Amino acid sequence: MPRVAAKICGLSTPETLDAALAARAAHVGFVFFAKSPRNVTPDQARALATRAEGVARRVGVFVDPDDALLAVAIAAGLDAVQLHGDETPERTAAIRQRFSVETWKAIPVRTAADLTAAGRYRGAADRLLFDAKTPRGADLPGGLGLRFDWRLLEGYRHAAPWALSGGLDADNVAEAAGITGATLVDVSSGVESAAGVKDVDRIAAFCQAVGRL
Numbered sequence: 662m663p664r665v666a667a668k669i670c671g672l673s674t675p676e677t678l679d680a681a682l683a684a685r686a687a688h689v690g691f692v693f694f695a696k697s698p699r700n701v702t703p704d705q706a707r708a709l710a711t712r713a714e715g716v717a718r719r720v721g722v723f724v725d726p727d728d729a730l731l732a733v734a735i736a737a738g739l740d741a742v743q744l745h746g747d748e749t750p751e752r753t754a755a756i757r758q759r760f761s762v763e764t765w766k767a768i769p770v771r772t773a774a775d776l777t778a779a780g781r782y783r784g785a786a787d788r789l790l791f792d793a794k795t796p797r798g799a800d801l802p803g804g805l806g807l808r809f810d811w812r813l814l815e816g817y818r819h820a821a822p823w824a825l826s827g828g829l830d831a832d833n834v835a836e837a838a839g840i841t842g843a844t845l846v847d848v849s850s851g852v853e854s855a856a857g858v859k860d861v862d863r864i865a866a867f868c869q870a871v872g873r874l
């Protein structure tokens with residue numbers, strides 16, 4: 662069992678999904694958000710999820726989803742949902758209960774004050790994902806390659822299992838995991854050649870770097 666596991670997020674083609682699976686990514690992410698260059702339809706997700714079944718955990722990424730979207734997406738074959746919008750602890754807990762699905766909540770971080778929000782999700786989410794807060798008015802709440810000050814998580818007492826995200830790549834993931842103590846690291850644009858275009862060599866390099874930790 663590796664000490665640190667990788668999640669490759671925003672996969673949308675069989676070739677790049679296969680690269681993540683071959684590189685032993687523990688989690689693969691599919692984005693269900695129309696404005697994202699990584700958006701997948703439920704049909705695309707079903708094909709990808711089938712390919713990954715039993716090999717990696719399949720995580721659907723959502724922004725303030727309604728129940729109809731969640732139902733269709735989960736039926737396509739997801740092991741977990743990642744909520745990346747303004748979902749409250751109550752809404753997060755309701756999704757977890759209604760769909761009986763492992764539920765992650767993204768916590769946008771810029772300053773230490775942002776970490777206090779994490780405690781509100783104790784018991785509501787199965788996992789928290791600390792990600793860089795995107796600028797007001799940005800098109801996307803994630804997947805922009807932005808990082809936050811990792812030292813904010815140094816010695817931080819976590820309310821739940823968690824993962825680190827935001828601006829990671831093969832060159833900086835060792836430093837990030839070393840400072841924060843993360844045992845699960847999530848990447849999207851750091852393994853792309855252009856926005857939404859995953860690169861099989863960068864996926865392999867990231868997973869190799871994580872495997873060395």
Ligand SMILES: O=C(O)c1ccccc1NCC(=O)[C@H](O)[C@H](O)COP(=O)(O)O
Nearest residue numbers: 670697803804805806827828848849850
């Ligand atoms: O990636 C997207 O397009 C996206 C769209 C809407 C909500 C969340 C999104 N991504 C969430 C992720 O889990 C990303 O992997 C995370 O924000 C890190 O992205 P990056 O800094 O590009 O590695």
